[in-house]
Amino acid sequence: MCTAATYKTKDFYFGRTLDYEFSYGDEVTVTPRKYPFQFRYMGEKKSHYAIIGMAHVVGDYPLYYDGINEKGVGMAGLNFVGNAVYQEVSDDRENVAQYEFIPWILTQSASVKEARELLGKMNLVGTPFNEKLPSAGLHWIIADKEKAITVECMADGLHIYDNPVGVLTNNPPFETQMFLLNNYMNLSEKQPENHFSEKLPLKTYSRGMGAFGLPGDLSSASRFAKVAFTKMHAISGEGEAESVSQFFHILGSVDQQRGCCEVAEGKYEITLYTSCCNADRGIYYYTTYDNHQITAVDMHHEDLDGSSLSLYPLVTGEQIRWVN
Structure with a gap:
């Protein structure tokens, strides 16, 4: 289970949580412009936009979970088990395998x-x-700085939806997730007024009661509503540090803690990592479950005209700053 979101201050930010019970060995991976991408049905692409993102690299091939390209486009794949149905290979279409979908889009899309x-x-x-x-x-x-879309391939074909909230989680399908937001239209960042009955002297007894009813469980539908509400009301200054900090707070609202979501006996889903990409500057920020210090990789510090992947294993141990 995962959650992805967009955010915009002066720059455009894109990121996600990856929630699972184990890691495949993820690394922040920079794919330069001359890396020879081998696509299963579409041949080799020797020149393309550079990409930075999180990937599991197998035999020098980056299997991206999420990433941005040098033009400011971001893309992430999230679990959609039970609803995802892929298409058959066709001679009159450009056939793209699921595992290469992210690089197929990011290597050649500037918007x-x-x-x-x-x-x-x-x-x-x-x-x-x-x-x-x-x-x-x-x-x-x-997503880019102007808009976001959701792509779902189901039994009845490939669906492309405008995504006005810039949020994605897992099941149910995106149209249903958007419809369910109707359940929360009464929520507000302001304190509520008494509409229950003018005959009763009802009063607020705590701050934050305008969001009373906002779900807090770990289901994907609840995480969709929680992050959509948090993001739509989030306020940040224009600076990089405060924008990045606010983005991590937005996704932190749906962090998964070990022990709260059992997927098998003795196995628990946790937030393995949270990412925040400055898509305008090509910087990939992340935290991990056991490391809350933000780590950053700047794609523009690499040779983007090269042909070899640059790999950065995740910093997973907690970084504690001692002051005495």
């Missing part, structure tokens, strides 16, 4: 508009990367 044009020509197919890594059931958020 969400260009990404939509690519989506109009492609089939999203379920060909696995290899026998040990079968296709994952996912849906995706694609």
Whole structure:
């Protein structure tokens, strides 16, 4: 289970939580412009936009979970198990395997508009990367500073939705998630007024009661509502440090703690990492479950005209600043 969000102050920010019971060995990965991307059905792409994101690298191939490109477009894949149904390979379409969908879009899209044009020509197919890594059931958020869309491939075809809240979690499908926000239209950042009955002298007894009824459980529908509310009301200054800090607070509202979501006996889903990308500057910030200090990787400190991946293993141990 995961949560993704967008945020905008002076710059545009994009990121996600990755919630799971174990890690595949994730690394912040910079793919430069001349890295030869081998696509299963679409051949080799030798020149393209550079990408930075979180990936599991297998045999020098980056399997991206999320990332941004040098043009400011962000994309993330989130679990969509039970609803994701991929298409069949077709001779008259551009066939893109699920595992290469993120690089297919980010290597050649300078905007969400260009990404939509690519989506109009492609089939999203379920060909696995290899026998040990079968296709994952996912849906995706694609965003730039102007807008966001959600992409879902289901039994009745490929769906592309405008995403006005800039948030994505997991099931149910995106249209249903948006509809369920109607349940919370009475919520507010302000203190509530008594509309229950003018005959009763009801009063607020605590701060924050305007958001009374905002869900706090770990289900994907509740996380969607919680992050949508938090993001839509979040206020930050224009500076980088305060913008990044606020973004981590937005996604921190749905952190998963070990012990609260059991997926098998003795196994618990946790927030393995939280990312925040400054898509305008090409900086990938992250924290991990056991490391709350923000770590940053700047793609522009790499040779973006090179041909080799740059890999940064995650800092996972807690960093404590002693002051005495």
